[in-house]
Amino acid sequence: MQASETKPIGPGNAQVMNRFELTKRLVAKLPEDAAVIGGIGNTNFDLWMAGRRPQNFYMLGSMGLACPIALGVALAQPQRRVVALEGDGSLLMQLGVLATIAMLKPKNLALIVMDNAAYQITGGQPTATAVGADLVTIARGAGITQSAWAADEEMFDELATQALTKDGPWLIAARIDDKPGAGTTDRDPVVITDRFMRGLGTKK
Amino acid sequence: MANAAPTPSGTRPEARPETRSWHDIVRETLKANDVRLVTYVPDNVLKGLIASVHADPFFTAFACTREEEALGIVAGAWMGGMRGILLMQTSGFATLANVLASLPVAFQIPTLMMISERGTLGEFNIGQALVCRTMRPVLTSLAVEHHTLTRLDELEFTVDRSIKQAMATRAPVALILSPLLTGGKVFKA
Numbered sequence: 001m002q003a004s005e006t007k008p009i010g011p012g013n014a015q016v017m018n019r020f021e022l023t024k025r026l027v028a029k030l031p032e033d034a035a036v037i038g039g040i041g042n043t044n045f046d047l048w049m050a051g052r053r054p055q056n057f058y059m060l061g062s063m064g065l066a067c068p069i070a071l072g073v074a075l076a077q078p079q080r081r082v083v084a085l086e087g088d089g090s091l092l093m094q095l096g097v098l099a100t101i102a103m104l105k106p107k108n109l110a111l112i113v114m115d116n117a118a119y120q121i122t123g124g125q126p127t128a129t130a131v132g133a134d135l136v137t138i139a140r141g142a143g144i145t146q147s148a149w150a151a152d153e154e155m156f157d158e159l160a161t162q163a164l165t166k167d168g169p170w171l172i173a174a175r176i177d178d179k180p181g182a183g184t185t186d187r188d189p190v191v192i193t194d195r196f197m198r199g200l201g202t203k204k
Numbered sequence: 205m206a207n208a209a210p211t212p213s214g215t216r217p218e219a220r221p222e223t224r225s226w227h228d229i230v231r232e233t234l235k236a237n238d239v240r241l242v243t244y245v246p247d248n249v250l251k252g253l254i255a256s257v258h259a260d261p262f263f264t265a266f267a268c269t270r271e272e273e274a275l276g277i278v279a280g281a282w283m284g285g286m287r288g289i290l291l292m293q294t295s296g297f298a299t300l301a302n303v304l305a306s307l308p309v310a311f312q313i314p315t316l317m318m319i320s321e322r323g324t325l326g327e328f329n330i331g332q333a334l335v336c337r338t339m340r341p342v343l344t345s346l347a348v349e350h351h352t353l354t355r356l357d358e359l360e361f362t363v364d365r366s367i368k369q370a371m372a373t374r375a376p377v378a379l380i381l382s383p384l385l386t387g388g389k390v391f392k393a
Contacts, residue, residue, distance in 0.1 A: 037280070057283070061306025065276035068268075069307075072280025072288070075241065075264060080284075096269025100277075104266060189311040193283065202285040 009151040011115065011134055014175045019043070019114045020182045022156055022174055023050045023085070026112065029160050034081040035073050035200060038185075039066035039090045041121040043114055045181025047085055054199025058185045058192050064094030067111055071101055074109040077200065081108050081164055088115040088129045095138060101169050102143025110163035110170040111139075116178055124178065139171040147171035222356045226385050227253035229356070230318070233363045234289060235262055237371075239316065241281050241288030242266075243274035245296050249320035249386045253291065271296040272303045279313045287371070289316035294323050297378075298335045301342050304376065309346055314370040317378045321352070325383040328391035343378055350378035353385050 007013060023046040030036065035055045038047035040063050048058060057073075059066055070084035091098075091113055101109065117130035129135060139147040146168065150156035156174055163170035197203035222229070230253055234242075242257045242265040244250065257263040268274035271292045278288035297319050308315040322329070323336020343350045349369065351362050363379060370377040382388075 035284075057280075059307075061310065062272075062276065062303040065272065065279075065303060065307060068273045068276025069280035069283075072241075072277040072282070072286075073284040074280075075277070076281040076284025076286035094270070094273055097273045097276075100266070100268050100273060193311045193313065197283050200284055202283065 009149040009155070010136070011129065011149060011173075011175055013151070014149045015152040016175045016177050017150075017153060017156070018179055019116075019176045020046045020049065020179070022114070022153070022176070023047055025153065025157055026083070026085075026160050027051055027053070029157070029164060030083070031081055031164060034083060034164065035070070035077075036083045036085060037066045037070040037073065039063075039084070039086040041087060041090075042181035043085050043087045043090070044185050045183055048185040049182040054195050056199070057196045060185070060187055060189055060192075064090050066090065067094065067097045067101065070109060070111070071097065071104070071106060073200070074106040075104070078106070078108055080200070081110070082106075083163075084109070084111045086111065086113050087120075088113060088117060088135060089119045089127050091135060092127060092129070092133070095142070098139050098142035098144055098171075106169055107167040109168050110172070111144075112160070112163075113171065113173045114176045115173055116176045118178065120178060120180070136171065136173050144169050144171050148173070150174045222359075225252065226353075226356060226359060226381070227256055229359045230363060231256050231260065233360050233367070235260075237287070237364065237367045239287040239289050239367065240264055241278060241286050242291060243268050243277050243288060244291035245271050245274060245293075247291070247293040247296075247320045248389050249293070249381065250291050250318075271299050275300060275303055275315060275317075276307065278315050279307050279311070282313055282315070287316070289318055291318050291320075293320045294336045294339055295332060298338055298342075301346075304342075304348065305346055308376040309348065312374040313376070314374050315376040316367060316370060317376065318381060319378060320381045320386065321383060322389065325388060326390055339380070348376050348378055350380060352380045352382050354382045356385065359385070
């Protein structure tokens with residue numbers, strides 16, 4: 001499906017997709033050296049289940065910090081493409097980072113938001129995106145002009161290709177269903193740091 | 205940066221009249237330890253330090269919207285090979301307990317923090333005076349190394365050694381700028 005010429009794609013007309021399916025599509029597209037920061041909860045679990053990579057960082061506990069951590073990696077390694085994977089609840093907790101990213105304009109940073117309009121892992125309580133908050137509009141308002149909703153899987157692929165190859169910062173939002181994560185991340189923070197730093201070449 | 209050269213191991217810093225300002229000493233010591241990234245939520249006491257790192261192209265310095273965000277950026281940058289420090293005031297530190305526990309402490313990421321101390325020695329805002337009491341108990345309960353900087357002649361030694369220890373032991377450290385060092389923020393009636 002192509003983006004409608006008359007009606008822009010928004011949360012109201014984007015197809016509801018599946019997080020694990022989209023995460024697998026993203027991982028398949030990643031350049032080998034691209035770093036990915038997975039936010040807490042199901043976003044993280046699906047990144048883990050989509051195939052462990054030494055360039056993946058699996059965050060535990062510090063809700064909302066996937067985008068700031070990704071920004072830090074992007075600033076430290078401007079030649080490396082860096083992706084933050086977040087949920088709607090997590091991004092809503094740290095919306096200010098969108099303004100900081102827009103201010104710094106890191107060319108190598110992409111944010112991908114999986115929006116199920118709920119705090120799914122705590123019992124499905126609705127987030128503000130369930131009643132009108134539009135994360136793409138918010139990101140554009142913060143100054144991340146290259147922000148878009150994925151209308152469907154094909155468009156998600158196209159947007160992800162752009163975000164991984166062209167100058168950022170980028171934000172891609174996808175509406176997703178309420179399926180739980182496909183598995184659970186092994187919660188061993190020291191091992192996660194060690195593998196990630198070896199993956200980034202900052203530890204021998 | 206001759207002045208910021210690390211003190212030879214096992215010796216006390218030589219007592220000498222210190223002519224530099226506290227923020228010049230901090231900036232030079234950060235530089236001598238290759239701390240290039242400075243994230244901050246601004247504060248009046250930190251104004252001179254913030255201005256001087258902005259003026260020096262060695263540093264990448266910018267304001268963040270929240271201290272949590274600023275800490276996450278410093279943590280990510282360290283894993284990517286760039287050392288950083290987060291500057292904030294006491295009330296900002298009070299927003300950090302959860303992310304400190306779950307990110308730098310749990311993941312063993314040496315996050316450097318510098319906190320300008322409000323709430324004591326002449327505080328005029330009761331909210332600052334109250335929240336100040338939570339700072340050292342939070343640092344102590346998380347077993348985060350912290351030092352209160354009160355003297356110009358000890359400043360370089362304490363900052364230099366704290367950065368080196370944080371990096372070597374992969375642990376966060378908090379350096380608290382006392383009004384005894386900086387003059388603090390005073391009430392002008």
